[in-house]
Amino acid sequence: MxxxxxxxxxxxxxxxxxxxxxxxxxxxxxxxxxxxxxxxxxxxxxxxxxxxxxxxxxxxxxxxxxxxxxxxxxxxxxxxxxxxxxxxxxxxxxxxxxxxxxxxxxxxxxxxxxxxxxxxxxxxxxxxxxxxxxxxxDDLLRGLVLDGYGFHQAYFHPDKYVHGQYREPSFPWPADIGQAGIDEIIDQGIGRAMWFVGGADPDYVANLIDKFPKDRHSDLYSGAALAATYAGGVDERELKVFWDRAGEHRAFVAQASAFAATARSRAGLVVPHNELATRVLCGMSVADATDVSLRNQPDGPVGGDVPAYTVWRRRIAEEFRALGQC
Known part of the structure; x- marks a missing residue:
């Protein structure tokens, strides 16, 4: 060629x-x-x-x-x-x-x-x-494909997916996962995009999330926290504002921050902002947050309609609750 x-x-x-x-x-x-x-x-x-x-x-x-x-x-x-x-x-x-x-x-x-x-x-x-x-x-990481889809739709079609709070009526892939499980992960991607739609302004982003039905808040806050940790754009005071606004969803905020830390660590791309974000949102360093994430990773098929990726997220969130960080 x-x-x-x-x-x-x-x-x-x-x-x-x-x-x-x-x-x-x-x-x-x-x-x-x-x-x-x-x-x-x-x-x-x-x-x-x-x-x-x-x-x-x-x-x-x-x-x-x-x-x-x-x-x-x-x-x-x-x-x-x-x-x-x-x-x-x-x-x-x-x-x-x-x-x-x-x-x-x-x-x-x-x-x-x-x-x-x-x-x-x-x-x-x-x-x-x-x-x-x-x-x-990969049964575990294919959940991230759904996250990427959700991010794209919210980033390029915010009037529909963010301000209009649109949810896909059906999603054909993966065929072995129930629609509810698919919706949760797509919502994480939408929440991640909302960090960009909201200009990395924690109050603005939280206001957008709080307009959604309550059963979607946890995944949306999780996605925004992932972006806040991985991409940044905020100082310590603003991270604390976001933590405060997350309220009952803080366990999944910590989970997503730990996941972002893991992604950065695996690739050798940790920068000072990542350390700041995990200290505020996880109560620990990038290395320790990564350890929480990795030791809760499923090591094989989980079975049922719940995606392995969702099982992973829930295990991480539960550990942060058990640690008293949330």
């Missing part, structure tokens, strides 16, 4: 950088610094997506991804995963791009890779989904 063809493929497949601008999306703007951070996250995501669209083979994108700043590298891997998943879902795609990508350095970014696959599902027609989901056999 010629360089010219790959460059053309990148141009045709990659969304415009302007799509990441807060003003274009109509998101809440807290401060210029906060806006710049959230827009940088979006640019890094699309940068990774572009690397995937242009690369000849998935592992060819590694050197470019590894050269990106530590704080934003995970988002670039997420974007690259979306790009490879889209390539797998195209009629002439290889159907093995994501799987090959995970054999390299992306393996340590597997959480973000699975989220990126969820973005791709949101962009591909449903009859093409089997070509993509065949690459996500």
């Amino acid at each position: 010629t360089n010219m063809y790959r460059a053309l493929r990148r141009r045709l497949l990659t969304p415009a950088m302007s799509e990441t601008k807060v003003s274009v999306r109509g998101f809440h703007e807290k401060t210029p610094e906060g806006t710049e951070l959230l827009e940088t996250v979006g640019r890094m995501f699309l940068t990774g997506y572009g690397y995937a669209a242009e690369s000849r083979r998935p592992l060819d994108a590694e050197a470019q991804l590894e050269a990106l700043p530590v704080r934003f590298r995970g988002f670039a891997y997420e974007g690259a995963a979306m790009g490879f998943a889209v390539r797998d879902g195209l009629p002439l795609g290889s159907r093995r791009s994501v799987a090959e990508f995970l054999t390299g350095r992306a393996g340590s970014h597997s959480y973000m890779v699975y989220v990126g696959v969820g973005w791709a599902l949101a962009r591909l027609p449903r009859f093409r989904w089997p070509a993509v989901t065949a690459n996500v056999p």
Whole structure:
């Protein structure tokens, strides 16, 4: 494949950088610094997506991804995963791009890779989904595909999914999980996107969440906490405001913060803000929060309609309750 063809493929497949601008999306703007951070996250995501669209083979994108700043590298891997998943879902795609990508350095970014696959599902027609989901056999991490789908829908369609509080009436994948379990994880993705929609303003985000039906609050607060820890955009006082607003949902706020810490730790991408966030939201360091997360990870199939990912989340939340952190 010629360089010219790959460059053309990148141009045709990659969304415009302007799509990441807060003003274009109509998101809440807290401060210029906060806006710049959230827009940088979006640019890094699309940068990774572009690397995937242009690369000849998935592992060819590694050197470019590894050269990106530590704080934003995970988002670039997420974007690259979306790009490879889209390539797998195209009629002439290889159907093995994501799987090959995970054999390299992306393996340590597997959480973000699975989220990126969820973005791709949101962009591909449903009859093409089997070509993509065949690459996500992990019973535990496939829950993150649903998270990624929810994030995409709330980020690009906030009037419908955030302000309109829309919920998918049915979701065809995975077929062995009940709709209620699917809804919970998609809501986590919606909550994660709400951190961006709300401009990383904890009171604004909490106000958005509190307008939803009460049975959705726990998952939405969890998703927002994951973004608050992984992406940042707030200081210690603001994290404490978010913790206070979460109220009875604090166990899942701590759970999500610990999960974000785990994702950062596995990829070697821990930055000072992550330590600040886990200290406020988990009451412990990134290393200790990661330990809580990993020792509660299911080590095999869990059975039933409840996704393994949900079982994992609940176990982490229960430990934080038992520790008296919530």
